[in-house]
Amino acid sequence: MFSKEVRQILPVIISPITDPLSHDVFDAGFLYFGQELQLTKSMILHKQIALMHDGYDAIYAVSPCVRLEKDTTTSRHLLEFSQVDFEFKDYSKEDVMHFMEELIVHVFSFVKDECKYELTELGRSLSVPTTPFKVFDKDEVEEKLGIDYEKLLSEQEKHSFLIISHEREFYDKEDPVKPGKYLNYDLVYPEGFGEALSGGEREHEHEQILKRMKRLGMDLEKYSSFVHLAERGILPKTAGAGFGVERLVRYLTGAKHIKDVVLFPKVPGEKVVL
Numbered sequence: 001m002f003s004k005e006v007r008q009i010l011p012v013i014i015s016p017i018t019d020p021l022s023h024d025v026f027d028a029g030f031l032y033f034g035q036e037l038q039l040t041k042s043m044i045l046h047k048q049i050a051l052m053h054d055g056y057d058a059i060y061a062v063s064p065c066v067r068l069e070k071d072t073t074t075s076r077h078l079l080e081f082s083q084v085d086f087e088f089k090d091y092s093k094e095d096v097m098h099f100m101e102e103l104i105v106h107v108f109s110f111v112k113d114e115c116k117y118e119l120t121e122l123g124r125s126l127s128v129p130t131t132p133f134k135v136f137d138k139d140e141v142e143e144k145l146g147i148d149y150e151k152l153l154s155e156q157e158k159h160s161f162l163i164i165s166h167e168r169e170f171y172d173k174e175d176p177v178k179p180g181k182y183l184n185y186d187l188v189y190p191e192g193f194g195e196a197l198s199g200g201e202r203e204h205e206h207e208q209i210l211k212r213m214k215r216l217g218m219d220l221e222k223y224s225s226f227v228h229l230a231e232r233g234i235l236p237k238t239a240g241a242g243f244g245v246e247r248l249v250r251y252l253t254g255a256k257h258i259k260d261v262v263l264f265p266k267v268p269g270e271k272v273v274l
């Protein structure tokens, strides 16, 4: 991030607005002097807002996220985790995909070279992928492999790869040339480790945001402070992504469960001890 002049911002932990997510979790909101506040699920909306400021063209945060997940059957979820969340003004989907590939190659190479002893102790052999990564279209792989396409591909593939064009949250930009397609991407680890990162180009136009929120049945009033910025036409055009730190460490170390790579794990469905 430093060599690419991506500026670090400090995380936001409580706010009336946060990522609505595209899956259902238990509510982590609370009342403070009568105002409803949320613990951050991801910094997506704040990243877009941060880029409204002069001098902020490329940013990242190491951001604590709380998601009270309902799925207790997976070994990839924690209730509390950290995201390295980055966002760029005026970047395209392709620009960010390229940045992410470089980032993954950089991190994997560093760990492979600098942590030889640890990798041997863990019995882990890491291979560094070459760029460009393989890209799969979500609709095409879903048609071929069914609903579990991500899991199946992750088990089959030898290197990290990308799946593009998911329909997800309101903030992922719809492709203006191909309506019904979305300018977003997931990076997926091989060996069955699954999703590493999600991102996309963002909606910044008021009408589009309203259309998408209505289509998803969202409560517009809850997001009024964000929608108001779009209405004034001052939300910038941005693209970015965020990857889970613990999922990355799990992949690098080959740990069976994500709880094995954190000091104070909070596992969905299990009693929180510390």
Ligand code: AMP
Pocket: 042, 067, 069, 076, 077, 078, 079, 080, 081, 083, 195, 196, 197, 198, 199, 242, 243, 244, 245, 246, 247
């Ligand atoms: P999302 O916004 O849901 O795509 O999340 C962004 C990234 O955060 C994912 O790609 C994962 O790497 C990570 N992540 C999401 N949910 C969790 C979780 N419950 N526990 C650990 N990491 C997570």
Ligand code: MG
Pocket: 186, 195, 197, 198
């Ligand atoms: Mg995701």
